Structures are given as structure tokens and as C-alpha cells.
Amino acid sequence: HRTADQTVAFLEKLAAHQPTGDVYVIWDNLNTHYDGPDKRWTQFNERHGKRFHFVHTPIPASWLNQVEIFFSIVDKRVLRHADFADIAAAKRRLLGYIDLWSRELAHPFRWTWRYVRPEDRVRRAA
Structure with missing residues (x-):
């Protein structure tokens, strides 16, 4: 997914499909994989009980x-x-x-x- 909106939509589907338990997301260094000024991933994680763990690969x-x-x-x-x-x-x-x-x-x-x-x-x- 190339845009932040597409990625959020995909992860929303994943969250619905996997409603309980921890989910680990391995990110590469694409700019949309970072929180950004709107704190998109922090807010996403809070909406889903802080069970998503975002891990970035080394640069x-x-x-x-x-x-x-x-x-x-x-x-x-x-x-x-x-x-x-x-x-x-x-x-x-x-x-x-x-x-x-x-x-x-x-x-x-x-x-x-x-x-x-x-x-x-x-x-x-x-």
C-alpha cells in the first residue's frame, strides 16, 4: 500500500479479521509507515487496544x-x-x-x- 490512507484501511480490515491478541507489523522505511504529524499509527493503535506492535526494519x-x-x-x-x-x-x-x-x-x-x-x-x- 503506497498511501497512508490505503495502509490504514488495510490495517482496519486486519484488525477486524484478528479482533483479539497482539499483532506485529513489520515496516520497511516507507514514509507512510511513520506516525506523521497526525499521529496516525498512535491513534490507530489506541482505537484497537494498543495491541498492534509496529516494528521498523533497520535503514x-x-x-x-x-x-x-x-x-x-x-x-x-x-x-x-x-x-x-x-x-x-x-x-x-x-x-x-x-x-x-x-x-x-x-x-x-x-x-x-x-x-x-x-x-x-x-x-x-x-
């Missing part, structure tokens, strides 16, 4: 990039333009693709960024 979360790359691949090859008869059909299709990926398609992703120690940056600039 330099390169490990998360790998997951996002894989989710993007699954979205393009399995989910986009798909029309499933029911949840079981979607589950079969997703698990089938993950099995195919694991057996035949998986490969290391080529990373273009590499860490340079701060002291090496100074030497290189000199």
Missing part, C-alpha cells in the same frame, strides 16, 4: 533487498494478471513456483554495491 537493511527482489519476481511471474478460483488454487500456484524456483531457477543475485571503509575513501580521494 541499511540490504538483507531485505533480496526478499524484495524475490517477491518482485513472484509478483511478475505468478500473481500479476492471475485469477485464482480460491485460496487453495493460489497456494498451489505459489508453492509450485517456489518449488520450481528452488529446483531450477535459483541463482545468486549479482550485487553492484560494495562496502568501502571510510578510511579507504579518504585515501582514494587524496
Whole structure:
């Protein structure tokens, strides 16, 4: 969900579907995932008995990039333009693709960024 309003609407549905117990929401660093001047998440949590726990991933979360790359691949090859008869059909299709990926398609992703120690940056600039 790209807008705060869409995210609030989604979490309202989640709260209705899961009316009791703690709910942990793992946020990336999208700007709408922060409270903002209107305190949207604080107010949301107060409306729902303070049972939502919002956890932010670290800003330099390169490990998360790998997951996002894989989710993007699954979205393009399995989910986009798909029309499933029911949840079981979607589950079969997703698990089938993950099995195919694991057996035949998986490969290391080529990373273009590499860490340079701060002291090496100074030497290189000199």
C-alpha cells in the first residue's frame, strides 16, 4: 500500500479479521509507515487496544533487498494478471513456483554495491 490512507484501511480490515491478541507489523522505511504529524499509527493503535506492535526494519537493511527482489519476481511471474478460483488454487500456484524456483531457477543475485571503509575513501580521494 503506497498511501497512508490505503495502509490504514488495510490495517482496519486486519484488525477486524484478528479482533483479539497482539499483532506485529513489520515496516520497511516507507514514509507512510511513520506516525506523521497526525499521529496516525498512535491513534490507530489506541482505537484497537494498543495491541498492534509496529516494528521498523533497520535503514541499511540490504538483507531485505533480496526478499524484495524475490517477491518482485513472484509478483511478475505468478500473481500479476492471475485469477485464482480460491485460496487453495493460489497456494498451489505459489508453492509450485517456489518449488520450481528452488529446483531450477535459483541463482545468486549479482550485487553492484560494495562496502568501502571510510578510511579507504579518504585515501582514494587524496
